[in-house]
Amino acid sequence: MALIQVENLRKEFKRQKRKDGFWPLMKSLVYREYEQKIAVEGISFTIGEGEIVGYIGPNGAGKSTTIKMMAGILVPTSGVVRVNGLVPFENRIENARRIGAVFGQKSQLWWDTPVIESLKLTKYMYDIPEDRFAQNMAMFSDILGLDEFKNVAVRALSLGQRMRADLCAALLHDPAIVYLDEPTIGLDVVVKERIREFIREINRDRGTTVILTTHDMADIEKLCSRVMVVDHGKLMYDGNLQTLKNDYGNMETMVVDTVENFVMDEALQDMGVAYSQTEDARNQLIYDKNKMNSSSIIKWIMERYTVRDFNVKETEIEEIIRKLYAGFSQEEKIERQEVMV
Ligand SMILES: Nc1ncnc2c1ncn2[C@@H]1O[C@H](COP(=O)(O)OP(=O)(O)OP(=O)(O)O)[C@@H](O)[C@H]1O
Ligand SMILES: [Mg+2]
Structure with missing residues (x-):
């Protein structure tokens, strides 16, 4: 038997609606309006x-x-x-x-x-x-x-x-x-x-x-x-x-340092490479290692730039989670749009 059993668990909070301005505030003291917040919406799991x-x-x-x-x-x-x-x-x-x-x-x-x-x-x-x-x-x-x-x-x-x-x-x-x-x-x-x-x-x-x-x-x-x-x-x-x-983390990150100013190219994008910059302004190329390999990317870059240094690393769990969270919000947005249409 599972130690913890959770089935279709829901929690709704009732919150009083906040009002801005004097009269709306006064009115809200007499006529209380509430809004519903669904904090947990039908969660199920068991833990052993x-x-x-x-x-x-x-x-x-x-x-x-x-x-x-x-x-x-x-x-x-x-x-x-x-x-x-x-x-x-x-x-x-x-x-x-x-x-x-x-x-x-x-x-x-x-x-x-x-x-x-x-x-x-x-x-x-x-x-x-x-x-x-x-x-x-x-x-x-x-x-x-x-x-x-x-x-x-x-x-x-x-x-x-x-x-x-x-x-x-x-x-x-x-x-x-x-x-x-x-x-x-x-x-x-x-x-x-x-x-x-x-x-x-x-x-x-x-x-x-x-x-x-x-x-x-x-x-x-x-x-x-x-x-x-x-x-x-x-x-x-x-x-x-x-x-x-494995599902979300087949990504690899290549950090490249070039003598010339690196400009992200459409051709690279078409190859399935995403670009971002690190906090210290270094160039990061992110790609799915099952679809791309680092040598073809570095070859492409070396034909166009003088490469000072490059480094390939597994995308960190933080990055995977960030992507995952961003993905959820995206789905949520799409769902909402569909509802609105
Ligand atoms: N007592 C409460 N009354 C009204 N709303 C609440 C109450 N507690 C939580 N909520 C709302 O329910 C939602 C879920 O809150 P919860 O604290 O469970 O989030 P969390 O995942 O723990 O977030 P965090 O990572 O910030 O700790 C939030 O939108 C929060 O504003
Ligand atoms: Mg919390």
Whole structure:
């Protein structure tokens, strides 16, 4: 049986319409007008024990809303969520014992309390046995490096320290599932790496199931074999990371440096080559490596320019995802146009 089962899940938010100007504002105080926002629009998936699933998508796609429904924080408008056989929002307390959650944007710890005291409070709240608490603290302190700031009040922690403390607190009661909503947001590479190590470790050692939301594709590459891509509240892709790369990632990028000023040519375009410039004004040629090969492109260029240097690289996962997101928006636009016609 699947650990997490989500079927045709929907969430609509009712928002009061914003009014600009004095009279419209006054009127809106008397006659409240609402507008509907569909944040999650019929999503279905199952997640098995011990998986690490990356849940990705552009801003406002509906990721946090889905996670909040799985965690029992939000009540779905319709559809099914079952976690460990329980309906989270109907069995909040029972569900909370079995899950851990970190919302990167907001700490769950007591603001004015030293980290260690906050963690002890968590111990009492979840009724964690003394020896288990000690074991977990030893392991977590080691990987997350908590010792250097465990006596500091939460409000005085740096973002990276706070996130490490939050992760520790979320996992002290040995939850079977952990929801991590942007746990690496705004952190430096060293802390990010520590957090990834921690996630890997609890998944490997304890079989903890991890649902991870992030905008950092390195998190996904380093941790997740499965990714779900959501956009405008709909699931657009669910599967293997490698397959995603194969389907969308047959692209290669050639960076060329020419003595003469390089001008993108129509002939190159007709060959199926796209042009873009890097931030430091270098010329990038992007093409599908199944249809084109780099030698025919470089030959074409060398016949017309003096080439100083060139370099061919796989298109990075960031680029693939960007293309994927852009593709979705395009489809959405086409759909809308069709509706309008
Ligand atoms: N409490 C709320 N009331 C009204 N609308 C909401 C509420 N929470 C979310 N929304 C809307 O639902 C949509 C999905 O929001 P959600 O927070 O799930 O996106 P997200 O994928 O987590 O985005 P981000 O990457 O920016 O965190 C957005 O359009 C958002 O404005
Ligand atoms: Mg979010």
